[in-house]
Amino acid sequence: MFETPGASPATTLDIMLPYYGDVSLMQAAVHSILAQSDPNWRLTVVDDGKEPDVPGWFASLGDPRVSYQRNEQNLGVTGNYRKCLGLVREEHFVMMGTDDIMLPEYVATMRALIAQHPGIGMIQPGVQVIDGDGKPTDGLVDQSKRLLYTPKVRGQRLMGGEELAVSLLRGNWLYFPAMCWRTDAVRKAGLRDNLEVTQDLALEIDLVQAGEQMLACDTVCFQYRRHAVSISSQQAFTGKRFAEANRFFMEVADRLDAQGWTKAAKASRLHLSSRIHALTMVPGALKNKQSEGTRTLLRHVAGSDQR
Structure with missing residues (x-):
């Protein structure tokens, strides 16, 4: 296992990257984090694969805000997410997708919103959907989300309670890898053992039922990659x-x-x-x-x- 030195006291946002899959897409995701306008972040990568050159690549970055470790045994999606959650050290974190892209203002946007709403359980920023080649795309799934299910948001909108539960259960319009979470709320809710593809919605509903609120913001600062075959x-x-x-x-x-x-x-x-x-x-x-x-x-x- 390779780990860089500890992050500075100014670090305020944990970015967790549970990794398994395409090396080049993962590297693009990491480069997008390194390019953030706000330097107050910490990146933790937990590698659930066996690609031979990945540990050396992370060691070559030489950035004290980046830590990398490889699992001795494959934990699977939920197991690796759970391990990442256990490694979070800050009050708020992001569970980023290994093939997604943070636009340069993502961390700055999240930190500003957290400062405005320090007790918020979830934050959903504006998202641009891209395809496997990194080009903007607008397929049927995302059109449906936008036109049928997503509430109207101009600037910011605070949601919670049964209103939010109804909205999400009619159609889950959130983009899980782009969301920022309050750590203690997610740890208390936990991740379910018997779910894979609905794990994100389960966590969202669990938090809403526990009384947590969500802040939706229309500032586009994240690119969510939707592949033709996943x-x-x-x-x-x-x-x-x-x-x-x-x-x-x-x-x-x-x-x-x-x-x-x-x-x-x-x-x-x-x-x-x-x-x-x-x-x-x-x-x-x-x-x-x-x-x-x-x-x-x-x-x-x-x-x-x-x-």
């Missing part, structure tokens, strides 16, 4: 993603009912955006000759997979 979309062709999603939505609905949030519980049981998403995946499942996956997707679309 792990989650490959799983979707088999229906695995939506089997997990249905289990999550039903369990959350029961919890929301118990809390007295009946509108949110109804939105969770309906999970309309998830069902529409499943419908868009049916042609791909048919093309890939995933007969069982096609049946699973159609059951999710019809709502017949609900217990």
Whole structure:
């Protein structure tokens, strides 16, 4: 394991990078952090892979704000996220995607918003979506988020309670890797063992149910990379993603009912955006000759997979 010396006392934002995958995209993500206009950050990279030249590349950076370590055994997505969470030292952190890009004003924007709202649980800044080549893109998923689900934000908007729960369960319009989180709130909520593709929404709902608020800001300072083929979309062709999603939505609905949030519980049981998403995946499942996956997707679309 290679680790650079400790960061200066001025460091105020932890950037956690759970890494597995393409080396060049990861390096682009790291370079975008090094290029921040505000130097008050600390980057911690936890490598869950085995690419041979990665440790040496981090050692060559020579930046005391950057630390790198490689897992002895592969922990998987949730395991590596959980390890990163345990390594956070500051009051606020970002769990950045290994293929995403921070625009130069990201850290400055987050620190300014934290100063204005020091107790905030979550911050969602403005996001530009890019494709695998780094070019701006606006596919059906992101158009739906923007036009159908995302609340109108001019400047800043503070949200919380059942209103936010209903909004997210109708359609999760947040971009998890771009968000800034209050560390103690996330540690208290924790990450679930039985979820993969819905882990982000689960954390968001857990925090909202615990009374945390979210600040949405329209300042675009992050680029979220959406690939044509990703792990989650490959799983979707088999229906695995939506089997997990249905289990999550039903369990959350029961919890929301118990809390007295009946509108949110109804939105969770309906999970309309998830069902529409499943419908868009049916042609791909048919093309890939995933007969069982096609049946699973159609059951999710019809709502017949609900217990």
